[in-house]
Amino acid sequence: MAEILVLAEHSGETVKKVTCELLTLARRFGEPAVAWAGPGAEVARDRLAEFGAAKVYVAAGPEFDEYVVAPKAELLAGLVAAASPAAVLVASTPEGREIAARLAVRTGSGMITDAVDIGEGLVAELSIFGGAIVVHSRVTSGTPIICVRPNAITPEPAPGAAEIVPAGTEVSDAAKGARVTERVVQEGGERPELAEASIVVSGGRGMGNAENFAMIEKLADALGAAVGASRAATDAGWYPHQFQVGQTGKTVSPQLYIAVGISGAIQHRAGMQTSKTIMVVNKDAEAPIFELADFGVVGDLFSVVPQLIDGIQQRSGG
Amino acid sequence: MNIVVCVKQVPDTGSERTLRLADSTVDREGTDALINVLDEYAIEEGLRLAEAHGGEVTIMTMGPARASESIRKALSMGADKAVHIVDDGLAGSDAPATSEAIAAALGRIEFDLVILGSESTDARMGVLAAMLAERLGLPQMSLASEVEVDGQVIRIHRQADYGYDKVEASLPAVVSVVEKINEPRYPSFKGIMAAKKKPVETLSLADLGIDPARVGLAASGTEVVSFAKRPPRQAGTIIKDDGDGGEKAAEFLAAQKFI
Numbered sequence: 001m002a003e004i005l006v007l008a009e010h011s012g013e014t015v016k017k018v019t020c021e022l023l024t025l026a027r028r029f030g031e032p033a034v035a036w037a038g039p040g041a042e043v044a045r046d047r048l049a050e051f052g053a054a055k056v057y058v059a060a061g062p063e064f065d066e067y068v069v070a071p072k073a074e075l076l077a078g079l080v081a082a083a084s085p086a087a088v089l090v091a092s093t094p095e096g097r098e099i100a101a102r103l104a105v106r107t108g109s110g111m112i113t114d115a116v117d118i119g120e121g122l123v124a125e126l127s128i129f130g131g132a133i134v135v136h137s138r139v140t141s142g143t144p145i146i147c148v149r150p151n152a153i154t155p156e157p158a159p160g161a162a163e164i165v166p167a168g169t170e171v172s173d174a175a176k177g178a179r180v181t182e183r184v185v186q187e188g189g190e191r192p193e194l195a196e197a198s199i200v201v202s203g204g205r206g207m208g209n210a211e212n213f214a215m216i217e218k219l220a221d222a223l224g225a226a227v228g229a230s231r232a233a234t235d236a237g238w239y240p241h242q243f244q245v246g247q248t249g250k251t252v253s254p255q256l257y258i259a260v261g262i263s264g265a266i267q268h269r270a271g272m273q274t275s276k277t278i279m280v281v282n283k284d285a286e287a288p289i290f291e292l293a294d295f296g297v298v299g300d301l302f303s304v305v306p307q308l309i310d311g312i313q314q315r316s317g318g
Numbered sequence: 319m320n321i322v323v324c325v326k327q328v329p330d331t332g333s334e335r336t337l338r339l340a341d342s343t344v345d346r347e348g349t350d351a352l353i354n355v356l357d358e359y360a361i362e363e364g365l366r367l368a369e370a371h372g373g374e375v376t377i378m379t380m381g382p383a384r385a386s387e388s389i390r391k392a393l394s395m396g397a398d399k400a401v402h403i404v405d406d407g408l409a410g411s412d413a414p415a416t417s418e419a420i421a422a423a424l425g426r427i428e429f430d431l432v433i434l435g436s437e438s439t440d441a442r443m444g445v446l447a448a449m450l451a452e453r454l455g456l457p458q459m460s461l462a463s464e465v466e467v468d469g470q471v472i473r474i475h476r477q478a479d480y481g482y483d484k485v486e487a488s489l490p491a492v493v494s495v496v497e498k499i500n501e502p503r504y505p506s507f508k509g510i511m512a513a514k515k516k517p518v519e520t521l522s523l524a525d526l527g528i529d530p531a532r533v534g535l536a537a538s539g540t541e542v543v544s545f546a547k548r549p550p551r552q553a554g555t556i557i558k559d560d561g562d563g564g565e566k567a568a569e570f571l572a573a574q575k576f577i
Contacts, residue, residue, distance in 0.1 A: 068458050068476065068485055069448060094436075094444055094461055095478075101445035102452040104414050110539020111413070113443045123543055128442075129335040134548050135342075141539040177457030178487045181473075186481030193479050199576065223576065241463075241498040242477060247331055247439060248356060248497055256576050266332060277574060278554075279567060285558075292551055295570040299559025307564025315568065315577045 002030040002086035005079055009091045013040030015047045017196050018091040020155035022148060023051040025118055027158060030086050033057060035079055037064035037072045041164060049162035051155060057167040069095060070175035073102035078168055080107050080143050087122055092147035093195060100145045109142025116152035130247060130270025150195045151253055194243060197226035199256045202245055204230035206261020206282065206301055210238040215305055216260060222312045230268045246271035261301050264289025281305060319373035319430045323364040324420060325357040327381050327388040328440040341535060342542035343410050344440055353388040356435030358502035359495050363465055364433050365396045371467060374398040380408060380419055393513035394505035400518045407523050410535025417449035419533060422526040424454065434494045436461055447494035457487030460494040
């Protein structure tokens with residue numbers, strides 16, 4: 001059975017959820033083999049085995065964190081040449097797409113970004129133009145490289161051997177052009193990452209100021225959710241830019257998306273309208289965001305949201 | 319310091335965008351065409367760096383004849399000149415082919431920096447800077463929320479989920495910028511008038527020495543099997559808050575097993 005190469009996203013020895021999602025997808029088409037760049041694979045092995053990894057190619061050198069993108073693309077290109085996988089799956093995160101991009105050029109392959117599913121014949125499903133059009137697309141040259149949107153697939157366990165196979169750790173000088181001199185970790189550390197979160201709570205123009213975002217954070221924490229913001233809110237400086245959801249920010253498709261004080265301009269909808277369930281709180285009954293709502297409350301968010309937080313805490317015993 | 323800023327003309331994100339039935343490529347006829355909004359931040363950063371360090375800003379675009387409108391917009395913001403890669407054989411090119419054509423055009427000129435927007439609002443792949451860095455063998459300084467040039471050294475803040483990385487490289491380099499980096503200027507009336515006289519060089523596939531069999535729709539490494547409008551979401555339950563809206567919302571979440 002042909003191998004399906006999966007690039008692991010991980011933070012040290014912690015396997016990110018999207019890696020389990022990619023392994024779940026990979027099992028449909030062949031034998032999942034993980035490419036692990038950097039240290040931590042020995043500890044992570046059990047987790048990878050739980051989701052069906054047959055092999056784990058490990059390149060444990062520190063260069064993968066010390067230089068931007070190129071070393072990971074080089075590792076994958078080496079594995080593609082050595083193992084001839086039937087496809088390469090990468091998380092459709094900004095960095096994942098860049099790794100895939102360099103791999104596509106190196107291997108003369110076609111690539112697809114932002115797939116939400118992959119069907120028979122490695123035909124990928126994706127949404128374009130802010131979710132307005134659903135496209136089925138496939139790679140026709142080289143080794144198919146498909147970037148899959150985090151959270152699009154439900155990870156399902158299935159046992160695998162996760163045999164550790166050392167992969168070449170020599171990173172060429174050519175891949176060491178952009179050197180990371182410092183990693184700066186900013187606020188929001190306790191909450192799940194926006195792209196990976198199964199619940200996202202976002203605030204918009206209706207929040208009125210930066211201080212009121214504390215209420216969004218409180219609602220998010222009651223649900224174990226990530227916090228997002230509309231462009232209007234980030235442009236106003238009420239919430240940091242990296243949390244912007246929308247056409248020019250992050251695209252999310254969580255199980256539950258709660259939009260608070262967001263009118264639903266196309267710019268915002270483009271980033272969230274493939275969410276599974278959408279809840280809306282807005283005082284304007286005409287706001288276009290209500291067109292997407294599975295459940296909407298027309299009312300003053302400053303009375304609705306605190307009551308919602310109470311209701312959640314009562315039910316979850318918090 | 320000589321800077322090249324790559325821009326793309328895209329369909330207006332405010333209009334209803336679709337694909338063409340004939341070949342499943344982006345339908346550019348039925349919509350207004352604008353400069354990709356994320357590229358305006360790249361132009362602004364290029365202009366600021368040239369103002370601070372001296373040198374010229376060259377706009378580079380690949381696209382049909384109509385893309386000259388976007389070139390004029392970029393020139394009216396203050397760029398000095400432009401290169402327009404235009405050839406019918408390029409229509410329908412995928413990202414690797416696009417990067418091949420742009421890399422070939424970059425190979426004809428001397429530059430210290432190439433700057434791009436982080437992605438285009440139509441394809442939203444966010445791959446071109448990485449592909450150009452790969453093809454040109456230059457440092458990839460992408461997703462920058464801050465750029466600083468000091469002699470032959472460039473330092474950026476590379477945006478990440480956890481915050482950012484400080485990254486350093488030697489010039490020349492390929493940079494992509496995120497929108498938080500600056501506030502793009504509006505063209506002045508003087509700028510608009512001056513743009514009409516600025517030089518625009520056009521380059522064909524033959525000029526670039528690229529075999530037409532390597533680019534265009536026929537050479538694309540992907541194909542669209544089918545596409546369709548997303549079915550509208552089923553209408554949801556909308557209630558008016560009569561003092562118990564938050565409680566009703568909590569009930570909904572409980573019924574859906576979110577709590």
